[in-house]
Each structure stands twice: as C-alpha cells, then as structure tokens.
Amino acid sequence: MLTIKCPWCGERDQIEFSYGGEGHIARPTETEKLTDAEWGDYIFFRKNPKGVHYERWTHSAGCRRWFNAVRHTVTDQFWDVYKTGEEAPVPPEDWDGIQSRAEYEAARSTQAAKKEG
Numbered sequence: 001m002l003t004i005k006c007p008w009c010g011e012r013d014q015i016e017f018s019y020g021g022e023g024h025i026a027r028p029t030e031t032e033k034l035t036d037a038e039w040g041d042y043i044f045f046r047k048n049p050k051g052v053h054y055e056r057w058t059h060s061a062g063c064r065r066w067f068n069a070v071r072h073t074v075t076d077q078f079w080d081v082y083k084t085g086e087e088a089p090v091p092p093e094d095w096d097g098i099q100s101r102a103e104y105e106a107a108r109s110t111q112a113a114k115k116e117g
C-alpha cells in the first residue's frame with residue numbers, strides 16, 4: 001500500500017490524495033508581451049521526467065490543503081513533502097528512488113560510522 005505524508009496530518013493512504021500536476025510553475029507576468037508560443041508553453045507544456053519530479057498534491061479526503069512533494073516517477077517513492085512556500089528539499093544525486101529518505105539517511109550514517117570506526 002502506498003502511503004503519502006501530509007505535512008499537517010501525517011501518513012495516510014494514497015487514496016486520500018489527489019495529484020495536482022507539476023509544482024513551482026509561476027504564472028507569467030506581463031502576459032500581453034508573451035508570444036503565442038510562450039503562452040502555449042505556459043498553458044500546455046509540463047516536465048515529464050524519468051526520476052525526480054517536483055509536484056503539487058492535495059489531501060482531498062482529509063484536511064483538503066495543498067502541498068508540494070518530491071517524488072521519483074519510476075518507483076513512486078516520495079523523497080519528502082513540504083508546505084507551499086517552503087524551500088524544496090533536493091534529493092542527493094545518487095538517490096535511486098527506491099529507499100525512502102529515512103532509509104537513505106540511515107544507510108549514509110551507518111556508512112559514515114563504519115569509516116570512522
């Protein structure tokens with residue numbers, strides 16, 4: 001079962017959430033100066049990466065609040081969630097999208113401890 005962590009409510013079943021598309025898309029200012037192609041890019045074109053994706057979610061069957069998430073599109077593993085307006089957490093380059101952030105960081109600290117010991 002896939003669970004998603006709401007920043008306000010905590011871990012919940014995925015069926016309580018709705019996907020809201022790519023995150024961090026700012027509406028262009030001075031739209032009258034945009035070309036049709038630039039306007040079309042804003043309206044229709046979104047990233048579709050294989051790997052790390054920054055996106056918007058809403059806890060639609062819970063608190064109904066919107067938040068942002070960093071998810072791996074191949075494994076559906078979430079690196080982290082964060083409230084709108086907060087700085088986006090950036091997963092490390094070598095994150096494979098399989099481990100959760102907690103598992104990844106625990107493995108890193110174990111490796112660091114072995115090197116020191």
Ligand SMILES: [Zn+2]
Nearest residue numbers: 006009059063
């Ligand atoms: Zn919630």
